[in-house]
Each structure stands twice: as C-alpha cells, then as structure tokens.
Amino acid sequence: MSDKPLPQHPDAPTRESATTFRPVAEGMEGHVNVYHPVLDHGFIAVKDYMGDDVSILQMARMSYGKGTKGVSDDRALLRYLMRHLHTSPFEGCVIKLHVKLPIFVMRQWVRHRTASLNEYSARYSILPDEFYMPEPHLLAVQSKDNKQGRGDSLTAEQAAEVLRILKEDAQRNFSTYHNLLNADEDGNAIDEDRDGIARELARIGLPLSTYTQMYWQTNLHNLMHFLRLRADPHAQYEIRVYAEKMLAIMADWVPVTTEAFRDYQLEAGRLSRMELGLVRDLLAGKASMADAERYGLTKREIREFKDRFGC
Amino acid sequence: MSDKPLPQHPDAPTRESATTFRPVAEGMEGHVNVYHPVLDHGFIAVKDYMGDDVSILQMARMSYGKGTKGVSDDRALLRYLMRHLHTSPFEGCVIKLHVKLPIFVMRQWVRHRTASLNEYSARYSILPDEFYMPEPHLLAVQSKDNKQGRGDSLTAEQAAEVLRILKEDAQRNFSTYHNLLNADEDGNAIDEDRDGIARELARIGLPLSTYTQMYWQTNLHNLMHFLRLRADPHAQYEIRVYAEKMLAIMADWVPVTTEAFRDYQLEAGRLSRMELGLVRDLLAGKASMADAERYGLTKREIREFKDRFGC
Amino acid sequence: MSDKPLPQHPDAPTRESATTFRPVAEGMEGHVNVYHPVLDHGFIAVKDYMGDDVSILQMARMSYGKGTKGVSDDRALLRYLMRHLHTSPFEGCVIKLHVKLPIFVMRQWVRHRTASLNEYSARYSILPDEFYMPEPHLLAVQSKDNKQGRGDSLTAEQAAEVLRILKEDAQRNFSTYHNLLNADEDGNAIDEDRDGIARELARIGLPLSTYTQMYWQTNLHNLMHFLRLRADPHAQYEIRVYAEKMLAIMADWVPVTTEAFRDYQLEAGRLSRMELGLVRDLLAGKASMADAERYGLTKREIREFKDRFGC
Amino acid sequence: MSDKPLPQHPDAPTRESATTFRPVAEGMEGHVNVYHPVLDHGFIAVKDYMGDDVSILQMARMSYGKGTKGVSDDRALLRYLMRHLHTSPFEGCVIKLHVKLPIFVMRQWVRHRTASLNEYSARYSILPDEFYMPEPHLLAVQSKDNKQGRGDSLTAEQAAEVLRILKEDAQRNFSTYHNLLNADEDGNAIDEDRDGIARELARIGLPLSTYTQMYWQTNLHNLMHFLRLRADPHAQYEIRVYAEKMLAIMADWVPVTTEAFRDYQLEAGRLSRMELGLVRDLLAGKASMADAERYGLTKREIREFKDRFGC
Structure with missing residues (x-):
C-alpha cells in the first residue's frame, strides 16, 4: 500500500471541481480521476462515489427513529452496525471505478454479481498489445x-x-x-x-494474460464482501493487489467504517460450535488441547486452531 | 407534475454546498434535500445522486473503445443505447431518495428487488399518528x-x-x-x-394506510423499470403519484436520457409477432382489419390494436 | 419442532406421484404438498424443490476437477464447503414454498431480496376475514x-x-x-x-395482522442466510416460528448440510480482532478478564464475551 | 436445432429413475443427464429442473385468488401473463445445466448476473488440452x-x-x-x-478459445431474458448455438410458455413513440413513408422500419 497517489493517466480527464449540495467525503475527493497503477499495465481509478461515514449514520438513524436517541456517539453507532451485520445502511454508499486488469483476473472479479459493470468490447474494438508478465x-x-x-x-x-x-x-x-x-x-x-x-x-x-478494462460499480456492503474474499491471503496475488488498493481507497473514503470493518470483519474470525465449546472449557480449565478431538474438531481444524491462538 | 420545488421539510437538514471533483448534474442539484409533498402526509426527497447524461456516455464510449469514433453526436449515442436496450451504462447513475408513504404503497414498492432500502422500524420506535385518507x-x-x-x-x-x-x-x-x-x-x-x-x-x-418512511436507492436502469410499471395508468393511483414525481426529478437530472426513455420505452409499444404480421399486410394493402382474427389475435387483442392505432 | 407432518390443507392438491430422472431427496418427498400449520391461521408447505446433499457435492466436484481426488469422504467435503463459505454449490438447491402469514411478518420477510415471490393480490381479490391474534x-x-x-x-x-x-x-x-x-x-x-x-x-x-399468502422460492444459500437472521432469538417471534419450521424441513431435505450449517454457522460465533487477541492471551495465561478493556472491547462487548464463555 | 438427443457423454452418470411427488414435465425428463454436443468440444446437458407450464399457472392463480375465476383457459392465461410481462410466475421454474464452452463464450455468458454458477477451477486443476476451432x-x-x-x-x-x-x-x-x-x-x-x-x-x-465448463442455473424468467439477447441474430455465433439448443430444450420443457414467448417476445417487436405515430397515420392514410422523417425517425430508423414492414 506504499504507492502514493500518482500522476494523471494519459487518458484521464482533467480534474475539474464544481459545487454540489451532496455529501462530500473529503478524503475521497483526492482520489477522483486519479489513476493508481496496479501490476505491470493495470490501473484503478475512482470515477465517482456517493456517501460517506456520516450518510451511513443518517440512514441508520432514520430507521431507528426516536428509538435510538441513546446512542449519541457516531463512532460507537457505526461500530455497532458493523458488529451486528446491520448491512442496509452501508448499501447507501456507492463507488464507481475504472479498472484495467488481465482477463484471468477479470474472470475472478465478475464472480461478484451484485455490481454493475461495462467492459471494453473486443467485438467492437481492437485490443491493445498489452499482456501481464509477473515480476x-x-x-x-x-x-x-x-x-x-x-x-x-x-x-x-x-x-x-x-x-x-x-x-x-x-x-x-x-x-x-x-x-x-x-x-x-x-x-x-x-x-x-x-x-x-x-x-x-x-x-x-x-x-488470458491480455489486459482488458471496465467500469465497475458496487455499493459499500458488496465492496466489503469483495474485500473479505479478495484481500485475503488465499486470494490469487494478481487480484489481491487490486483489492488492497481498493481497501486503501476505502480507508480514505469512510475511515471510521474501514476501522470497524477491520476489527469486526477482516481481522475477526469465526469459531465453529465445536471451537466455541473448546474455548469455553479451556478458559474454565476443564479441558486441555489434548482433548480437542473429543469436541468434534478434525485434525486439520485442530492444527488451524493452534495456529490461530498460538497454543 | 405542476407542483414546483417546495419549502424545506421540517426534518430536512439545511442545504449546504461543498466543492467536489465528481460529475455534477446541474438540474439535479436543485432537488438535493428538497422535500416534495406527495399524497396527504407523504413526501419524496433526493438525498444523494451519482452520474449524469455525460457519465452514461463516458461508460458507453469506454466499452466501444476506438470502434465507435463514428458516433460523434452525444444525443444520438444516448438514444441509440436506449433504443437497443444497452442497459449497462445506465446502471452507472444512482439515486438515493427519502420517501414517506403509506404501508400499502410500500408493499407494492418493495416488489422491486434490485434496490437498497432502509425502513423506519416499528419494532424500535413508535409510529407517528399519520394515515392516508384519499381525496x-x-x-x-x-x-x-x-x-x-x-x-x-x-x-x-x-x-x-x-x-x-x-x-x-x-x-x-x-x-x-x-x-x-x-x-x-x-x-x-x-x-x-x-x-x-x-x-x-x-x-x-x-x-395498512399508516405512513412509514424509508431511504430507497436504485440505479437509473432499475429506476426506469420501476417507472415503466408504476408511472403506467394501470398502476394504483397512490403509487403512481410517487412515480410521476420521480419521473419529473429524472427529467431534471438526466434530460437527454429522459427524452429517449419516453420515446423508446415509456411511450413506445410492443407488437406481438401476430400484430407485426398484420401491420405489414395492412400497410401493403393485403389485409383489412376484418382479417385480424386470421392472424391469430384474440378478440381482446384486436380491440386493443384498434384503440392503439385508431382504426 | 415437535409438530409432525399434518393432515392435508383443504386447498392442497392431492399428492400424486410420478417417475423422474432428477435427483430425489427422500426425506423431502414426505413434505411435498403437506401443509404445516404455523401461528393461528398460517401455514407453510413445500410445493417443489430441486437438489439434495449429493447434488451439492456433484457441483463442488465438477469445480475442483481432478484436483480434489483426495477428499473421498462426502460428509467431510460438505463440511469443508460450509466451513470455508464456498457458497456456490449450495445455490444449486432450490425450494418453493406456499406460505400463509400475517402482513407484518410478510413485511419483514420481503426484506430478503434474493428470492422469487408471488403474493395474493388484494387489488384483484377479496381478502378472507383472517387476522393474527397472539396466544x-x-x-x-x-x-x-x-x-x-x-x-x-x-x-x-x-x-x-x-x-x-x-x-x-x-x-x-x-x-x-x-x-x-x-x-x-x-x-x-x-x-x-x-x-x-x-x-x-x-x-x-x-x-397489519391480516393474513396474506404467497409462493416463495429461494436457493439453499439464501435460505441459510434467511435462517441465520430469522431463526435467531433476536428475530420477532412471529417470523421465527416460520423460520424454525423451515429449518426442520431443511433437516429432512439436506441432513448433512443442515448439520454442517448448525456447526459452522447457526451455532458458530464471530470473534472480533480484539476478542481473538484476548482469547489468545487468556489461553496463554498472559491476561485475565480484568484486562479486557485494554484490548479495546467495550463494556457491552465484555459482558457479552463473559456470557458466551461463562467466564 | 436438427441435432437429436445424443448418446451419453462419457462423464455422464447413468440415467436412473425414481418416484417423486413433485410436478414432472414429461418432455423435459427426456433431457435429464443427456449430453447434447455444441461446437467442436462443447456440450449442454440438463442436470435438474423444477416446474412446468402447469406450475406457472398455479402460481398465477394463487395470486389472483377468486378474482380470476373467469379465465378458465390455461393456454389463454399463460399467454396473457407473457403478453403483459407478469414475470413472477415464470420465476417459479428453474433449470440447472452442465455446460462446456470456450472461455470467450463464457465471458459473454457471465454478464447475465441473475443466475447461479460454479465453474471448473484452473487454480485447483489442470485444464484439458481442448480449444475451439471454428468450422x-x-x-x-x-x-x-x-x-x-x-x-x-x-x-x-x-x-x-x-x-x-x-x-x-x-x-x-x-x-x-x-x-x-x-x-x-x-x-x-x-x-x-x-x-x-x-x-x-x-x-x-x-x-481465450480454451474450453472450460460450469454448472449454470437460472429461473425461466431470466432464461428468457438470456435467450432474447443470445438467440438473437446479433449475438456472436458461438454463444448463439448454445442459446438455440437451450430454446429447443425449453420447448420440450414448457411448450405452451415457449410458444407464447415466441409470439410475444422473441418474434415480437418494439415500436418507438415516433413509429407508433407513423403507423397510425399510415393506416389512416394520413401519411406516406416519404413523411417518415417528419415523425422524428432517424435515417437509420427509417431504413429499419422499411425492412421490418417491407414497405
């Protein structure tokens, strides 16, 4: 995530400012129409966005009506929404990206169906001579x-x-x-x-290494789902670098949400019924790791449990 | 559609302007946070939006690459997209509305699934004493x-x-x-x-006449689908008035798209295989309306055909 | 879940059998066209279904090709899919239900958008005099x-x-x-x-207590999402009883999947980044519950952590 | 559409029959697990399905309640639903296909998002040496x-x-x-x-000519949308042959629906507001084709109008 905002892409329109009555996310404005390079010939650029941390809260507060007067703290409410998977308010934020990427990455990307996209058409137009070569x-x-x-x-x-x-x-x-x-x-x-x-x-x-490009648009709820899968170490490196760049952009766009996303989703973990039982008894001193199989964990699950908790 | 932009709703935030690098739709800025009354206690207000006529073209042009250099005329290209149901570029525009409406209208509204919404929760909060009484x-x-x-x-x-x-x-x-x-x-x-x-x-x-409220967000492609069904004379009056207000807002937001939408969708008509055959032979003087049944049209279809073409 | 398959609903068609080359889920066949009562006037009935435990595996195995020869055990592979949220194969199973339910329950139900539904129309037809009265x-x-x-x-x-x-x-x-x-x-x-x-x-x-009815159809992946939210103790009782009946039906339909669903989803738990850190240090004897706040947990989170692990 | 049901694909399971209480579509049973070749190495096979013409009617009739007693004729009601785009009942039919196809065809296919799919993974497994060569x-x-x-x-x-x-x-x-x-x-x-x-x-x-394979599942409403776009002469030949095979299968599955689909959708046509006006005046003898431009039709639209109606 070290690469900083970059000089304009040759095709990028000049950045022009205008006045709006819409919510503005200060940290995101610096990304609009700025082309960030990814891989050897790819890029990712924010073309448009809608909403910010505050507009998420506004949606949530409308829903709770007077019933949630108590939660006065914005940050606490955002974190509460994330923790309890109250996902609707996050759908109120939208991001539109221009992405250039190899076709084999595109093929993974389109598996995320709740998004809008428009791709360069090789039926209409000639593809440039650009293909991905790994470092x-x-x-x-x-x-x-x-x-x-x-x-x-x-x-x-x-x-x-x-x-x-x-x-x-x-x-x-x-x-x-x-x-x-x-x-x-x-x-x-x-x-x-x-x-x-x-x-x-x-x-x-x-x-399949040939580069294509697309406009891709999704809401913040679905973006987070994308990032959970694609910014994960198990994702193929070549899509993960796009996901990591998107996560960095997200942190500038909705900083409080991003922090909550890391704490309650990205770096959180799920424990199975069996693992919850094991942890309960380990903490109470009623079991040791030697008993793990008795709780119904498979050998692989025991190995992963030990890795996770360093025990 | 005669009612003009209205004074602020009591709950509406003050309209505050800011600078943005995003595309701005001039005609839409006048609607942001302006509450338009609908029915006796309802309203509709634009809370946020993304995109304009130009951004639709930008998406389409990226897709066609150099293959569409020929179509230099913006208006012609937008109308071409609408006529040929190239719907992806329209998905790049998004609208977020705050709507107050009777529950029986809401129940029709939510049948449109490709949208995001967040409704006032009567589990959390007390509903105000407001119910719809028809004029x-x-x-x-x-x-x-x-x-x-x-x-x-x-x-x-x-x-x-x-x-x-x-x-x-x-x-x-x-x-x-x-x-x-x-x-x-x-x-x-x-x-x-x-x-x-x-x-x-x-x-x-x-x-069921009790008023509820929601934030509702959809893209322009799905909005047009909503309007085709709900701004139609067969829609129940109480949802149609919301749809008509949305159509008026859309005309201020994306005027060229709205004109094309009227010409190729809203006021266009579908002819069945049988009707196409009948029109072909009527125009060639090979048939008269008396032959219509022979083309496979039902009595009802013949009546509607006559109404449509005044023959 | 004690109530057993019930006598036919007056409106139910006679159960007729036929021969098919499709996969058949034995346990589910007993539910087809059987009307289970729910609440005072409601019911839930399976009208049709597609797929079973085996067809989920078949989809997964096609995807892995020869790469997964190793996993010979069906049950282990199904549990692996559930644990790792490989959700696509579960989408290959579909259920179609006929449901009669109060309108206020319906309004919660339709918030699940990735489903197909067709509701009784009170514009076309007169609603029967049936309304929900709680016990x-x-x-x-x-x-x-x-x-x-x-x-x-x-x-x-x-x-x-x-x-x-x-x-x-x-x-x-x-x-x-x-x-x-x-x-x-x-x-x-x-x-x-x-x-x-x-x-x-x-x-x-x-x-809002008036009964309506609908055909509702969803795939197994989305059904499980529905059940996670609606079979949860925080769901309103009146929708929970429908969810619990659906969970019982699911157990007859895809028994191995249902067991895995309970173990890895329904009765599993998510631990935040902070909670994972706390558990790690508790197990290593490097922390006690008195240190919990230092890990970034809120008072409420600490209380819930103690409830969960009985410590 | 001349190719007839074919001998078993080497990978195909034996066709085994069983008894079911579900609706059975006789014409479709002959397709289950039968592999139809498409292109040089591809195939399409029905793995499972749900619903038939009768179940579409059943869904529609539940919705209309007693209000539609009048329409006693099944065929007329199905055609009415199709003509008036009452799409919900068609969603109640589902088809699951096993498809082998070149990657460049797959890339067009996945643009249809309202479907479930599971593809062969080239991260897990080695791709067979099969690539598409046009005749x-x-x-x-x-x-x-x-x-x-x-x-x-x-x-x-x-x-x-x-x-x-x-x-x-x-x-x-x-x-x-x-x-x-x-x-x-x-x-x-x-x-x-x-x-x-x-x-x-x-x-x-x-x-991009390399063959891949997938399970693909969609409901009948979305299938028809796919066929409208992909069985169209403007679709690329290599996806059109798959669509045509699917249309032939659909005709065996839901014959009355397929006939209505052809009459009211596939072979129907949309006339713009301007074209409707022109037809009206042509039929009334108030205009001739020489006046077409005056109605707002572009030169291209006039040419296409003449082709369509042979005038």
Whole structure:
C-alpha cells in the first residue's frame, strides 16, 4: 500500500471541481480521476462515489427513529452496525471505478454479481498489445499443501526462463491477432489488398494474460464482501493487489467504517460450535488441547486452531 | 407534475454546498434535500445522486473503445443505447431518495428487488399518528372491466361517508396502539403505574394506510423499470403519484436520457409477432382489419390494436 | 419442532406421484404438498424443490476437477464447503414454498431480496376475514434492555384484555372492509342496489395482522442466510416460528448440510480482532478478564464475551 | 436445432429413475443427464429442473385468488401473463445445466448476473488440452456495417490458412502450459527432478478459445431474458448455438410458455413513440413513408422500419 497517489493517466480527464449540495467525503475527493497503477499495465481509478461515514449514520438513524436517541456517539453507532451485520445502511454508499486488469483476473472479479459493470468490447474494438508478465520473484512452484496456491519461488534463472517463454508465446499470439485482423493496434490495414477476419473471431487466440478494462460499480456492503474474499491471503496475488488498493481507497473514503470493518470483519474470525465449546472449557480449565478431538474438531481444524491462538 | 420545488421539510437538514471533483448534474442539484409533498402526509426527497447524461456516455464510449469514433453526436449515442436496450451504462447513475408513504404503497414498492432500502422500524420506535385518507374525488367504485382498477367516482355524499368511516376506524386503531403501548406519540407514559406491551406487538392492529418512511436507492436502469410499471395508468393511483414525481426529478437530472426513455420505452409499444404480421399486410394493402382474427389475435387483442392505432 | 407432518390443507392438491430422472431427496418427498400449520391461521408447505446433499457435492466436484481426488469422504467435503463459505454449490438447491402469514411478518420477510415471490393480490381479490391474534402467553411488555424486543409476559387478565381490544378493532376493520366493498367474503353483493368501492381502496383500513399468502422460492444459500437472521432469538417471534419450521424441513431435505450449517454457522460465533487477541492471551495465561478493556472491547462487548464463555 | 438427443457423454452418470411427488414435465425428463454436443468440444446437458407450464399457472392463480375465476383457459392465461410481462410466475421454474464452452463464450455468458454458477477451477486443476476451432465456413471478414459482426466468408484456402495458424498457436500455448506445470493432462510429472510452477500462474498464457465448463442455473424468467439477447441474430455465433439448443430444450420443457414467448417476445417487436405515430397515420392514410422523417425517425430508423414492414 506504499504507492502514493500518482500522476494523471494519459487518458484521464482533467480534474475539474464544481459545487454540489451532496455529501462530500473529503478524503475521497483526492482520489477522483486519479489513476493508481496496479501490476505491470493495470490501473484503478475512482470515477465517482456517493456517501460517506456520516450518510451511513443518517440512514441508520432514520430507521431507528426516536428509538435510538441513546446512542449519541457516531463512532460507537457505526461500530455497532458493523458488529451486528446491520448491512442496509452501508448499501447507501456507492463507488464507481475504472479498472484495467488481465482477463484471468477479470474472470475472478465478475464472480461478484451484485455490481454493475461495462467492459471494453473486443467485438467492437481492437485490443491493445498489452499482456501481464509477473515480476520474477512472484513466480513460484505449485504449493504442496494448498491445492490452489503457490509454494517456493523459482530461482532467478528459472524465473527468467519462464518469463521468456510466456512472453514469446504472448507476442506470437498478438502477432497472429494483427495478422488475422490485417490491422495494427490503431486499426490501420497492414495489407490494403485483403480484408481482415472479424474482430470477434480474431481475438480467440489471445492469451488470458491480455489486459482488458471496465467500469465497475458496487455499493459499500458488496465492496466489503469483495474485500473479505479478495484481500485475503488465499486470494490469487494478481487480484489481491487490486483489492488492497481498493481497501486503501476505502480507508480514505469512510475511515471510521474501514476501522470497524477491520476489527469486526477482516481481522475477526469465526469459531465453529465445536471451537466455541473448546474455548469455553479451556478458559474454565476443564479441558486441555489434548482433548480437542473429543469436541468434534478434525485434525486439520485442530492444527488451524493452534495456529490461530498460538497454543 | 405542476407542483414546483417546495419549502424545506421540517426534518430536512439545511442545504449546504461543498466543492467536489465528481460529475455534477446541474438540474439535479436543485432537488438535493428538497422535500416534495406527495399524497396527504407523504413526501419524496433526493438525498444523494451519482452520474449524469455525460457519465452514461463516458461508460458507453469506454466499452466501444476506438470502434465507435463514428458516433460523434452525444444525443444520438444516448438514444441509440436506449433504443437497443444497452442497459449497462445506465446502471452507472444512482439515486438515493427519502420517501414517506403509506404501508400499502410500500408493499407494492418493495416488489422491486434490485434496490437498497432502509425502513423506519416499528419494532424500535413508535409510529407517528399519520394515515392516508384519499381525496374525495379519488374514491371510486370497483371497475367492471379491470379486475384491479377503479371505475366511476362516488358522489360527494358517498365519498364523505366513506372517508368518515375510514377515518374513524384509523383513529380508533391508533388510539388502541397508544393504549397498548401506554405511551403517547413522543413516547411519554400515559399511566406511570403500568408497562406498555412491546412495540413489535402493539403495531399489529394499525391499518395498512399508516405512513412509514424509508431511504430507497436504485440505479437509473432499475429506476426506469420501476417507472415503466408504476408511472403506467394501470398502476394504483397512490403509487403512481410517487412515480410521476420521480419521473419529473429524472427529467431534471438526466434530460437527454429522459427524452429517449419516453420515446423508446415509456411511450413506445410492443407488437406481438401476430400484430407485426398484420401491420405489414395492412400497410401493403393485403389485409383489412376484418382479417385480424386470421392472424391469430384474440378478440381482446384486436380491440386493443384498434384503440392503439385508431382504426 | 415437535409438530409432525399434518393432515392435508383443504386447498392442497392431492399428492400424486410420478417417475423422474432428477435427483430425489427422500426425506423431502414426505413434505411435498403437506401443509404445516404455523401461528393461528398460517401455514407453510413445500410445493417443489430441486437438489439434495449429493447434488451439492456433484457441483463442488465438477469445480475442483481432478484436483480434489483426495477428499473421498462426502460428509467431510460438505463440511469443508460450509466451513470455508464456498457458497456456490449450495445455490444449486432450490425450494418453493406456499406460505400463509400475517402482513407484518410478510413485511419483514420481503426484506430478503434474493428470492422469487408471488403474493395474493388484494387489488384483484377479496381478502378472507383472517387476522393474527397472539396466544395470551406471548403478550409481553416492551423489553427494557432490548429496544426491539419483549420483556415479561402479561398477567392472564391483562393478556385477555389486550386480545379483546385487538380482536374487536380487527373485526370492526373487516366489517368496514365488507361494507365499503359491498360484498361478503365470497364476493356476493350485500346490497344489490349499490356498487362497492374499488378493492384496492377498500383494503387500506385493514390491520397489519391480516393474513396474506404467497409462493416463495429461494436457493439453499439464501435460505441459510434467511435462517441465520430469522431463526435467531433476536428475530420477532412471529417470523421465527416460520423460520424454525423451515429449518426442520431443511433437516429432512439436506441432513448433512443442515448439520454442517448448525456447526459452522447457526451455532458458530464471530470473534472480533480484539476478542481473538484476548482469547489468545487468556489461553496463554498472559491476561485475565480484568484486562479486557485494554484490548479495546467495550463494556457491552465484555459482558457479552463473559456470557458466551461463562467466564 | 436438427441435432437429436445424443448418446451419453462419457462423464455422464447413468440415467436412473425414481418416484417423486413433485410436478414432472414429461418432455423435459427426456433431457435429464443427456449430453447434447455444441461446437467442436462443447456440450449442454440438463442436470435438474423444477416446474412446468402447469406450475406457472398455479402460481398465477394463487395470486389472483377468486378474482380470476373467469379465465378458465390455461393456454389463454399463460399467454396473457407473457403478453403483459407478469414475470413472477415464470420465476417459479428453474433449470440447472452442465455446460462446456470456450472461455470467450463464457465471458459473454457471465454478464447475465441473475443466475447461479460454479465453474471448473484452473487454480485447483489442470485444464484439458481442448480449444475451439471454428468450422471453416464460419470464418468471415469483419462486417462493414455492423461494428461487432461478421461479413463475407473466407475462401476455402484462406480459411484453411487461418485455422492452421490458430491451431498452431493454441497447440504451442498448451505445450508451454504443460512445460510450465511440468505435468501432462493427467497430472503426471514430465520431469521427476523439478517442480512445476503454480497452476494459477501457468494458465495465464492459454488462449481465450480454451474450453472450460460450469454448472449454470437460472429461473425461466431470466432464461428468457438470456435467450432474447443470445438467440438473437446479433449475438456472436458461438454463444448463439448454445442459446438455440437451450430454446429447443425449453420447448420440450414448457411448450405452451415457449410458444407464447415466441409470439410475444422473441418474434415480437418494439415500436418507438415516433413509429407508433407513423403507423397510425399510415393506416389512416394520413401519411406516406416519404413523411417518415417528419415523425422524428432517424435515417437509420427509417431504413429499419422499411425492412421490418417491407414497405
């Protein structure tokens, strides 16, 4: 999260200010139309937003009517909402992002259905020659314990060789793409005497690492759900870096909510019925970890319990 | 739609302006935090919004990339999107409303699921003594042809009698409510020596005409769907007046979109396969209305076809 | 959950069997078209369903491909899915219910948006004279600590008086309803010489306790979300009894999933970042409950922590 | 739609019958677990379904109560629902499909958000060496008038050359994939002395033509929306063939609904406010096509109007 707000993206409109009667989130205004780079060719930029910490409270207070006069403290009420999963008021905040990302990341991203999106159309337009190449230190062998994860990194030589192969393949795919289209990146014919094949067909040989872009919009409740899954260490690195950037933006947008989100969701944990029983008896001195299996925990759950509580 | 922007609602916050880098819809700014009365005790107010006509185009243009350089005319592109039901760009605009409405209207409203809402809780708080009484000229007998509609209006005497009965009943229900709660509208005990029953129980005898309120938020695509159904003459009058007010607000917010919405959706019409065939042959002089049944239209469809085309 | 499958509801179609190539959940077949009574006039009946424990596994296994050969044990895989919130496979099971319920319960029910529903229309048809009257022992005063709950029960005399008032009011409202409609429950005119007012208007004075009915359909993932909120002790009693009946039906439908649901969701608990830290240090003997505030827990959270772990 | 129900897919479970009390759609039972081939390596198979024409009516009739006694004719009522877009009863039917399809088709498919899906995970498992190669006659040049469509077909020689290039590239990409994984299609190590890189990384160079598979489930209302867009001539051929197969399956499942769907939706047409006005005056002899522009139609709309009505 070290990268700071950045110079304008070449395509970005100039930032222009205007007067509004709507709620304004000061910390978020600094992000509007600012393009933050992610991965080697990607970016994430806030195009628009709606709501702030205060508007969440306003929605909650309308709902409780005079019944909640007691809770005078804004921060306490926001934290109460988060703790008790009173999610409706968070839906009142909305964020619209412009995101450029590799297609294999996009394919994970769209699994989140409660969002609006509009993607660059490769049926209408030619895709730029941009594909994702991991940084060498990210290349790692298949994990032995985690069926969907990475294990040890490759040596520098191995990594260089992998990248050489991936790059050569992708360049060849793009070369074929332009050959089939009979057009360069700007749409100019390569050979004036022949027609290119349809764009919707020519693109089928492009690699999953090809960059696409989209406008993506969701409300704060669904954004937090996205972040719980995608800012998690088990998420694939290439989507996690987008999620982490979004979490940093969220902290500038709704700081009190973000703190509560970390405390009650992101860094909180769920204990199963069996684990709750075990903790209860451990605290009362009625059980030791040696009894864990008796509580119905599997071997794997016992191992994870020990990791979590350092016992 | 004649009623103009109105004086502040007592509960409305003062309108305060601030600077923003977000898109601003000039015509909509005049509505923010302005409470428009609807029915006898209801209102509708814009609390926040996101996007405008230009931001819809921006989303569409990103999607088409360089492939749509040709369509230089903003208005033409917006109308093209509407005509061809390219709905994603319209999802990029969002509106948040504060609405006060009778419960029987609310029950129709919540059938629209792709929206966020937060309602006043009668489990937490005491409902104010407000219930809907129709204006006398709206009282009408059951329609003979339309199973869910109204027919002729009542006479002034009949209407007065109906209103007297409805009002007396509602007042009695509210009196019972306070009696059970042992509390007045402000929550003060009526009889200090006894407890009231739980609010969640005391309210079950209140009438469906009781007013409730909510924050309701949806995107422009779903708003248009709402308006197609609820600004329609077949919608119940009491929800239609809310829809008409929303349509007027929409016209100030996204004027070009609203015009296209009227032309291609609201005042457009669908013709069945059979009707298309009939029109084709009527225009070619190969058929007359006397042949309509032969095209597979039912008697009712023929009657409606004649009404629509005045033939 | 003691009430057993019941005699047929008068409106229920005869149960007829047929042959199918679809997955069949034996335990669920006994529920199809069986009407279980809930509250004084309500019911819940399974009209149709899709999927079973095995079909959840089938979906999960397709997704993991050959990568999950290791997990040979069905029960272990289902529990793994539930524990890790791999929710997609649960969406593959669907339930369609016919439910009769008071309108104030319906209003809570429809807050769950990811479901399909079709409700009895009081614009088209006359509502039967049925309204909910709580059993006397359920009548309770407003809770002192829980703003939306019930406290002590009323005495038998107080309860009888409350019910007398509620019943008298509701009967009067229904009498007005028929008077305005100029029609009895079967739609026969009371006075042949006059017209009744429109049904959509006549109903606005009916109480929130009036019964309505609907077909309601959702997938198992969303059903579990419903049950987490509505089978919870904080839910209003009158919706909780429906949720508990649904949970009992679910146990017959997908028994292994239901057991996992109880263990990892319904009877599991979330611990905040602060609580996790406290438990870690309590178990390591590095802290005592006297230190709890130092971990950032509020007084209320400390009280609830003590209740949960009996310490 | 000529291809008939086919022999079992190798992975398909044996079709086993059982007894059920649920509604059974006779025409659909013949599809359960039958794998229909689509494209060169794809398929579509019904895994489960819920509801039929009769259950749609049952939902509608519950809603109308006694108010719709008049409509005794089932077919007429179904057609009425379709014509008037009373969509809720159609949501009561659900279909679950197993689909194998190229990734670029999948990417269009998932734009339909109101569905449940579970996809083969290339993070967990190795993708089979299967990629889509169009049949030669489908290869066509970019359309001149339709920015997202195909124009004339290639000559046999040109097509053969395009396919040769696409195939060579894809084979090379798959060869790289196995090289990076250090594993063959069955997961056996190629070189026992080294580790393969993580599956989630190795796949990023595979082409968009690679086949994936999923379980996909939606209700009939959303299925029809899918078919309106994807069985349309403007849809890309490679998704249209899946949609056409689904439409054929739907006709066996809910034949009366499918006929109404064709008449009132698929082969129906929308006329704008301007077109309605023009038709009205053309039929009354008050206008000729020469006046069309005066009604506010654009040149393109006039051309399309003439095509539609052959005038």
